[in-house]
Amino acid sequence: MSQPRVAIVGATGAVGEELLRVLEERRFPLSELRLLASPRSTGRTVTFRGEAIEVEALDASAAPAVDIAFFSAGADRSLLAADAFVRAGALVVDNSSAFRMREDVPLVVPEVNAHDLDEIPAGIVANPNCSTIVIAVAIAPIHRAAGIRRAVVATYQAVSGAGAKGLAELEHQRRALVAGEPLRSEAFAAPIVGNAIPRIGALGDDGLSEEERKIERELRKILGAPALRVHPTCVRVSVDRAHSAAVHLELDRLIDREQMMAVLEAAAGVRCVEADLATPRNASGGDDVLVSRLRADREDGRRWDLWVTGDQLRKGAALNAVQIAEHWLDRRDG
Amino acid sequence: MSQPRVAIVGATGAVGEELLRVLEERRFPLSELRLLASPRSTGRTVTFRGEAIEVEALDASAAPAVDIAFFSAGADRSLLAADAFVRAGALVVDNSSAFRMREDVPLVVPEVNAHDLDEIPAGIVANPNCSTIVIAVAIAPIHRAAGIRRAVVATYQAVSGAGAKGLAELEHQRRALVAGEPLRSEAFAAPIVGNAIPRIGALGDDGLSEEERKIERELRKILGAPALRVHPTCVRVSVDRAHSAAVHLELDRLIDREQMMAVLEAAAGVRCVEADLATPRNASGGDDVLVSRLRADREDGRRWDLWVTGDQLRKGAALNAVQIAEHWLDRRDG
Numbered sequence: 001m002s003q004p005r006v007a008i009v010g011a012t013g014a015v016g017e018e019l020l021r022v023l024e025e026r027r028f029p030l031s032e033l034r035l036l037a038s039p040r041s042t043g044r045t046v047t048f049r050g051e052a053i054e055v056e057a058l059d060a061s062a063a064p065a066v067d068i069a070f071f072s073a074g075a076d077r078s079l080l081a082a083d084a085f086v087r088a089g090a091l092v093v094d095n096s097s098a099f100r101m102r103e104d105v106p107l108v109v110p111e112v113n114a115h116d117l118d119e120i121p122a123g124i125v126a127n128p129n130c131s132t133i134v135i136a137v138a139i140a141p142i143h144r145a146a147g148i149r150r151a152v153v154a155t156y157q158a159v160s161g162a163g164a165k166g167l168a169e170l171e172h173q174r175r176a177l178v179a180g181e182p183l184r185s186e187a188f189a190a191p192i193v194g195n196a197i198p199r200i201g202a203l204g205d206d207g208l209s210e211e212e213r214k215i216e217r218e219l220r221k222i223l224g225a226p227a228l229r230v231h232p233t234c235v236r237v238s239v240d241r242a243h244s245a246a247v248h249l250e251l252d253r254l255i256d257r258e259q260m261m262a263v264l265e266a267a268a269g270v271r272c273v274e275a276d277l278a279t280p281r282n283a284s285g286g287d288d289v290l291v292s293r294l295r296a297d298r299e300d301g302r303r304w305d306l307w308v309t310g311d312q313l314r315k316g317a318a319l320n321a322v323q324i325a326e327h328w329l330d331r332r333d334g
Numbered sequence: 335m336s337q338p339r340v341a342i343v344g345a346t347g348a349v350g351e352e353l354l355r356v357l358e359e360r361r362f363p364l365s366e367l368r369l370l371a372s373p374r375s376t377g378r379t380v381t382f383r384g385e386a387i388e389v390e391a392l393d394a395s396a397a398p399a400v401d402i403a404f405f406s407a408g409a410d411r412s413l414l415a416a417d418a419f420v421r422a423g424a425l426v427v428d429n430s431s432a433f434r435m436r437e438d439v440p441l442v443v444p445e446v447n448a449h450d451l452d453e454i455p456a457g458i459v460a461n462p463n464c465s466t467i468v469i470a471v472a473i474a475p476i477h478r479a480a481g482i483r484r485a486v487v488a489t490y491q492a493v494s495g496a497g498a499k500g501l502a503e504l505e506h507q508r509r510a511l512v513a514g515e516p517l518r519s520e521a522f523a524a525p526i527v528g529n530a531i532p533r534i535g536a537l538g539d540d541g542l543s544e545e546e547r548k549i550e551r552e553l554r555k556i557l558g559a560p561a562l563r564v565h566p567t568c569v570r571v572s573v574d575r576a577h578s579a580a581v582h583l584e585l586d587r588l589i590d591r592e593q594m595m596a597v598l599e600a601a602a603g604v605r606c607v608e609a610d611l612a613t614p615r616n617a618s619g620g621d622d623v624l625v626s627r628l629r630a631d632r633e634d635g636r637r638w639d640l641w642v643t644g645d646q647l648r649k650g651a652a653l654n655a656v657q658i659a660e661h662w663l664d665r666r667d668g
Binding site for chain 1: 486488490504508509511512523524525527528529530531532533540541542563565567569571572573574578580582611612613614615616626627628629630631632633637639641643
């Protein structure tokens with residue numbers, strides 16, 4: 001089949017820039033690349049494979065004819081413009097939360113549920129929430145092997161989860177702190193340098209933050225486990241670009257350490273690093289989700305603790321979206 | 335009774351400096367203050383209540399005659415010198431891990447188990463681990479009200495937990511990062527700026543780190559709950575001086591939100607800050623442990639999640655030690 005025409009909506013954001021990098025690195029086959037963004041970024045040029053591409057304004061009433069459109073410009077723009085791209089013939093891979101819980105939209109982490117790409121009734125595939133992806137890659141193989149009944153999750157989320165403005169704010173605050181200047185906060189509700197902010201998104205009536213609700217609902221959908229109990233606490237930390245989580249699992253079935261290690265070592269997208277420190281700094285820039293600190297409870301072998309960390313902009317966003325497109329192309333052309 | 339003579343062993347460390355500040359702020363009654371430290375710091379002078387005090391070398395064979403000795407110079411020095419101070423007539427309040435699990439040594443958070451000061455058979459009272467204190471203050475009132483069966487704990491621990499050298503390392507690395515210089519790590523096993531290190535202390539055969547084992551054992555002893563199940567994951571984060579934790583509790587008995595709020599609002603040393611963000615930056619410099627993000631599980635009202643944060647150098651160390659001494663004085667003089 002012919003190489004696909006590709007568009008990136010939100011090409012100048014933190015995830016958009018990472019999408020360009022991942023498409024280059026993976027030699028993603030494409031015959032044309034259209035870059036779209038808000039009027040603020042229109043007219044800028046971006047270099048892709050040595051070629052300068054001008055950024056166009058996103059116009060929901062005149063979607064370009066492409067085969068794959070990566071959306072990473074926030075839920076509002078996805079709601080506004082995704083349908084136009086679908087009508088113009090594109091598969092939309094949407095990085096926002098706009099469509100994730102829609103029944104006719106697969107929510108896919110390819111290592112976990114690529115089979116959900118068999119049917120794409122609305123022409124849209126949703127890329128899960130970034131911390132959810134990192135956690136799902138690590139725990140899905142455990143779920144397949146021993147059944148996860150309950151997961152208690154505490155996250156350590158990077159500022160890049162709030163996009164380029166989050167990254168800029170941490171850098172700016174580091175400079176201000178070193179210079180003894182006052183800290184200004186816009187991207188986050190409090191200074192993030194030297195801090196931990198235990199709320200990501202607005203709180204609902206049940207006390208869960210938006211981010212926590214995403215982790216709960218999306219993990220259930222991705223794992224195909226509607227009865228899974230999830231107890232998340234989501235925290236923004238002074239880290240640049242990889243998300244981490246401390247995860248406590250209650251399993252249906254006993255699994256010994258040897259089996260657990262075999263399961264994780266065989267899992268796609270996972271790298272066990274028991275011998276070394278799996279820090280977000282080490283995970284940054286890489287494709288794998290790092291898993292370490294794997295511990296069975298001494299008294300109950302169905303309880304396990306682990307630490308996971310993965311690059312939020314790559315596996316948590318851009319890489320996962322490109323992998324979805326690759327799987328879709330394989331199916332289309334296979 | 336006469337005002338006590340006081341000694342601080344480890345007077346020039348991060349906790350030692352905070353001890354001096356807390357003794358001043360609380361107008362702790364004392365007739366004499368002796369400051370002791372390692373030979374490196376001997377001869378320095380420290381100002382206390384406007385008076386310059388010279389730092390003396392610690393000599394285990396010639397303990398000064400004091401009534402209260404605060405030890406904060408590491409477990410080795412406590413093991414070496416505490417007995418000499420006891421023999422010379424002092425109550426030793428030890429901030430290290432040296433004596434905490436000894437049956438003849440009370441391990442005390444005054445808001446929780448001041449009654450354990452009724453008997454001090456060895457002349458030593460142990461100050462608990464810093465993250466343990468912060469967590470214990472918050473969950474002890476819940477334990478009294480509804481019984482805690484199990485606690486899953488993920489910590490976000492400040493660099494001050496590693497003392498003055500930890501604080502200096504984060505500051506130095508911030509400057510290096512801003513200046514584009516290489517990061518050097520000595521206090522921690524990896525760069526801590528912009529990072530999270532999921533291991534505090536050496537790992538044991540059961541996979542728990544030293545810090546995790548302390549939280550488990552010390553919580554059981556402080557709460558008087560030997561059957562309590564604790565699942566800790568301890569993580570060092572890029573925060574200066576307050577420790578935080580995401581805590582998931584499984585209770586013996588149902589408790590509704592109104593009761594839970596009443597319990598916490600009546601609890602000494604706790605401040606509920608549901609309306610605001612309870613960040614380690616906000617907790618720093620204060621005496622209270624801040625509690626927020628209090629959530630009952632929607633399906634099981636015996637499961638609660640909460641976020642706690644408290645100043646590691648104050649309530650997590652110096653303040654708690656001074657409070658122990660105050661309670662002891664009350665008993666002695668009462």
